[in-house]
Amino acid sequence: MRINKIHLWVLLGLIVLNLGLFFVNLNDFFVSDDFDWVYNAKTSQHSLEDYFTANYYGEQGAGGSYRPMVNVAFWVNYHIGGLNPLPYHLTNLLFHIGVSFLVYLLVLSLFKDYEQKNSLAILSALFFSLLPNHSEAVIWIAAVADPMATFFYLLAFLGYLLFRQKDKFYWLLISVVSFVVGLLTKEFVITLPLLIVIWELYECLIAKKIDWKNIALKPLGYWIIGTGYLVIRYLSIGLTFGYYAREKFQLDFGKIYKMFAALITDLFFYGDIRVFMVKVFVIYKMFFFLSLFLVLALICLALWHYKYKLAFIFDAFIVLILPVLFLSYSDTSDGGERYVYLASIIFCVLLSLLIWELSKYKFWRLAVLVALVLYFGGFLLYKNYNWHLAANLSEKIIKQDIPQAIDLTKPNQNLVFVSLPDNLSGAELMRNGIQLAIKLYYPDFKFTSQTLGAYVRLDNKNYQSKILNWAPYPTGGFIAKTVDGKNWVTGFDRQETNDYIFELWSYNYKNYTSDMIRLIFKDKDGKFIKAGEEPCQVLIFHEGRLQQLEKGE
Secondary structure, eight states: OOOOHHHHHHHHHHHHHHHHHHGGGTTOOOOTHHHHHHHHHHHOOSOGGGGGGSOTTSOTTSOSOOOHHHHHHHHHHHHHHTTOSHHHHHHHHHHHHHHHHHHHHHHHHHTTTSTTHHHHHHHHHHHHHHOGGGHHHHHOGGGTHHHHHHHHHHHHHHHHHHHHHHOOHHHHHHHHHHHHHHHTTOGGGGGHHHHHHHHHHHHHHHHTOOOHIIIIITTHHHHHHHHHHHHHHHHHHSOSSOBTTBOSOOOOHHHHHHHHHHHHHTTTOOTHHHHHHHHHHHHOHHHHHHHHHHHHHHHHHHHGGGTHHHHHHHHHHHHHHGGGTTSOOOSSSSTTGGGGTTTHHHHHHHHHHHHHTTTTSHHHHHHHHHHHHHHHHHHHHHHHHHHHHHHHHHHHIIIIIHHHHSOTTSOSEEEEEESEEEEETTEEOSSSOHHHHHHHHOTTOOEEEEEOSEEEEEOTTTTTSOOEEEEEOTTSSEEEEETTSSOOEEEOSEEEOSSEEEEEESOBTTTTEESEEEEEEBOTTSOBOOTTOOSSEEEEEETTEEEEOOTTO
């Protein structure tokens, strides 16, 4: 098979570009759910085969997620690098580069009859590499399922297109194998058969001849494989459509609308601006729909001559976002932006088409292209830097603060963690995983622990500052109020057990934030214990480090 030199140069360019964009993050420390996956890879007694009939812990019929290929990825990375984060980050980045290259090849295939196909393909891959909403999927090790599943999704779709265009069986084989691997990586790949049907339909419309054999029978094998996957998934984890955070399929049109608005907004805006715009769109729904209609009308006006190609692109976007419409972004940061990773491909293709329409105005085309590259690239580097800060803080907490705050030579300690850092400007930190991190890095230390569902939100300005004023409360326990009166606390509004009570006062139920924590420990009779007399060691994140909670912090 002849190797296309242009393809090789494009691939080399994408490798160099993405290495430059994410170089600072290649050795970033583990954060949040990373510790869970790595600990499972290290300590699990299950064989790799077991994960193909069970959840990610190797438990059958116990709910959770069914993503055996993610278990395989972590098993391989752990046995290559152990607790060195480099191979884990390289895995995410290599799949991301692979997706960028497949975007290039896919656009070439979709627009094979257009003279400008090479330019459109290169621009699409460039924009995909630069989009700021890809930081989470590429840098967060635990999010490897998104670039990995997207890679196999695109390879399966591209393989099908090339099979239909070239009538070579090996492309169909590549497509089917990629579809199966993608399904075993993340659930959203299940929409591929629908995407193929829509493509076949528009190809018939372009040819001005409806061929139901192509529309119904050609994708039939994919529908059968998808159905078989759902059956295996149900037999393995006891769920068909649910997942670890929501085990029942529920229709909440208010939440679906909010997620749809967030997905659209995240294509254009990032950080605090995105959070603000989503709030505006949730309140003023008519404003959102009018804005969306105006944008779509302008796109259709500019690209009308693409006709059915444009219609397919719009429909493909709807198909790609369907699986994530029932999820949700963070209400205070860009947390959850990985949900738009797959669908952002369509956004990049549309941008490329619009840029090309300015070909008659070379100066303006160059000006717009440079502006977009600076806008996307600047935000991407800024967000990557926030992830780098979060990783450094996570490493400091585990490797420096833990030995200073806890006597690791004293066994059987009872630890309680509260006000751990949840995220740093959307970059994950310590909502999950601190207990497993201690077990990974201090395996000889024996302890029991609880993490209370009250956390602090950080940004790149306050992460080393005093956020909460801790003080004893007259009736027992502690009270902690934010220094500046802002809602830097997030978590559950209230939890009570036989051992403790905590409440978040002045709680905002819309975005789950608060400005105050009330923490009380109880004795065996249920009476409140005075501050400083707790039967456990209370650890808080305070002034940039993990430390023991003392009176008058």
